[in-house]
Amino acid sequence: MDDFRKLMYGVLVAFVAVLVVWVSFVYISACGFTFTCRRGQPAVVATSIPTLAAATLPAPDFSVQTIKLNQCRIAAVNLIGAWVSAGYPESDVFTFTDIDGQNCEATFSEDVHPVFTESNLWYPGSLSCSSCHNPDMAVSSSQMDLSSHEGILAGSRRTSPDAQGTDILGGGDWESSLLYDVLYVRKFMPLGRPPDVPAEGPVVFAGTAIEEGSQ
Ligand code: HEC
Incomplete structure (x- = not known):
């Protein structure tokens, strides 16, 4: 057993x-x-390895993009300041010294106008000044049109499209202007501006360097 x-x-x-x-x-x-x-475990289904970008017809013409080699850089508020101090010319050239110390020249239409009309310029996601301050006096914030030279000179709190309002350019004395006050002193424009945007605004490409000895 x-x-x-x-x-x-x-x-x-x-x-x-x-x-x-x-x-x-x-x-x-x-x-x-x-x-x-x-x-x-089952094999990972991965996306396929990207191949070459699809060819387009007609081929993009890269020669059209002229690259300005002597472009200047300046903070947006200082650029507006230089333009105001020069008497806010509509088409005449005005000069400024850029952040690299170069002597530069710029115009309203090429260089200052975009600062008022381009979105995403003051900070990522920012609206353009002219989207709120537009030519339609019925809906424009502060009855002010910042979309054109004429509108900027006409000022704020206008009673009608052809009325002159409060001067926002300090009559050419930049630091006493309303624009300087809202942008640099009180820093609340563009509306919704986060506190980490520097007082003088973002540095932008504007104008061109004046060649040494050309003037
Ligand atoms: C999202 C809309 C909006 C944007 C974008 C905006 N503003 Fe304004 N702005 C306003 C409003 C609303 C007021 C009125 C504020 C108040 O009276 O308290 C104002 C007031 C002003 C004033 C004062 C006008 C006055 O007579 O008191 C100035 C100057 C100004 N904005 C300039 C600018 C500039 C320059 C920019 C672009 C850098 C800009 N604004 C972008 C909405 C906007």
Whole structure:
């Protein structure tokens, strides 16, 4: 009887041992010595490797993009200031010194106008001044049109489209102007301007450097 029992236990233990070895063998050969078993997971379906950009017809003409090599850089508020101090000319050239100390010249239409009419200029996501201060006096904030030279000179709080309003340019004295006050002193324009926008506004590309000795 005892012998039979021993035999039974022996067979049982051997059976369990073989089972464990077999399962381990299968597991290790499939998954290696890890419990995460990456090899058991389905292959990642990746996007295909991007190929060359599709060719367009007609081919873009890169020669049209003239690159100005002698462009100047100046903070937006200082650019407006230089223009105001020069008597806010509509088409005449005015001069300024840029952040690299170069003598530069600029015009209203090329350089100052975009500062009032371009969005995303004062900070990412900013509206342009002219989107709120537009020519339609019925809806324009502060009844002021900052979309054109004529509108800027006509000032704010105008009673009708052809009325002259409050001068925002300080009569040419930049630091006493309303524009300087809202942009640089109180820093609340463009409306919604976050506090981390520097007082003098973002640095923009404007004007061109005057060649040494050309004047
Ligand atoms: C989101 C709309 C909005 C944008 C963008 C905006 N403004 Fe204004 N602005 C206003 C409103 C509204 C007022 C009136 C605020 C008040 O009276 O308290 C105002 C007032 C002003 C005033 C004062 C006018 C006065 O007579 O008191 C000036 C100057 C001005 N803005 C200039 C600018 C300039 C320059 C920009 C662009 C850099 C600009 N604004 C962008 C809405 C805007």
